[in-house]
Amino acid sequence: MALPSLARMIVWGGVGAALSIGLSWIISPQQRLTRITVEERRLRIALKNEEAEIAEGLALARSLLRLAATRIGLLLPPMLVGALPVVCLMAWLETWYGHDLPPSGQTVAVTVNPDSFHGRWVIGDGAVPRVDVVDEQGAVVQSLPILAPVPNIRKRAWWNALIGNPLRYLPDDSPIERIEIGLSERRFLTVGPDWVRGWKAPFVGALVIGSALLKLLFRIR
Numbered sequence: 001m002a003l004p005s006l007a008r009m010i011v012w013g014g015v016g017a018a019l020s021i022g023l024s025w026i027i028s029p030q031q032r033l034t035r036i037t038v039e040e041r042r043l044r045i046a047l048k049n050e051e052a053e054i055a056e057g058l059a060l061a062r063s064l065l066r067l068a069a070t071r072i073g074l075l076l077p078p079m080l081v082g083a084l085p086v087v088c089l090m091a092w093l094e095t096w097y098g099h100d101l102p103p104s105g106q107t108v109a110v111t112v113n114p115d116s117f118h119g120r121w122v123i124g125d126g127a128v129p130r131v132d133v134v135d136e137q138g139a140v141v142q143s144l145p146i147l148a149p150v151p152n153i154r155k156r157a158w159w160n161a162l163i164g165n166p167l168r169y170l171p172d173d174s175p176i177e178r179i180e181i182g183l184s185e186r187r188f189l190t191v192g193p194d195w196v197r198g199w200k201a202p203f204v205g206a207l208v209i210g211s212a213l214l215k216l217l218f219r220i221r
Contacts, residue, residue: 013206
């Protein structure tokens with residue numbers, strides 16, 4: 001937390017790379033992949049032989065395709081498993097770093113689904129604002145303190161077992177389906193198009209570079 005926000009995104013990108021590469025490394029059959037790489041190298045050298053018969057060349061090409069398919073089959077499950085912590089990490093970062101709460105004393109728009117209810121941003125006596133949802137008669141049916149810069153509140157879904165909402169969830173029997181809060185997107189960079197200025201660009205950049213460096217350093221297939 002002592003680091004600037006941009007540096008934090010770079011660090012989290014490195015953490016994501018280490019988790020993803022490390023997990024896929026543990027799961028993947030590295031020795032078998034090494035044998036496939038050696039065999040592919042041998043077949044490519046054989047294909048360059050100008051004296052080889054056409055039938056022999058076709059057989060070598062089929063063997064290369066078979067090895068490539070085997071490699072994909074061996075790498076796909078570890079890649080999917082290795083991507084899981086990155087997906088969870090990105091969801092967490094979007095929750096805490098994707099948006100900003102408004103400055104003290106400033107209100108934002110609140111939209112409620114269904115539109116028979118109305119939402120309003122309430123600045124309380126303390127430091128924590130809240131969102132009140134009122135019905136058509138003006139009675140408050142839901143009041144939620146906004147403790148984190150999260151732009152939406154919904155009912156709990158199955159994926160919330162992995163990715164939670166710090167604002168919690170609407171009750172299952174609530175007539176309100178969703179609350180949208182018009183929070184502004186947080187900016188980490190001052191140059192480039194809007195889609196580059198958020199947390200995703202530095203995080204993904206550090207993730208890709210970190211993953212490549214780890215693969216080279218530890219010779220991961």
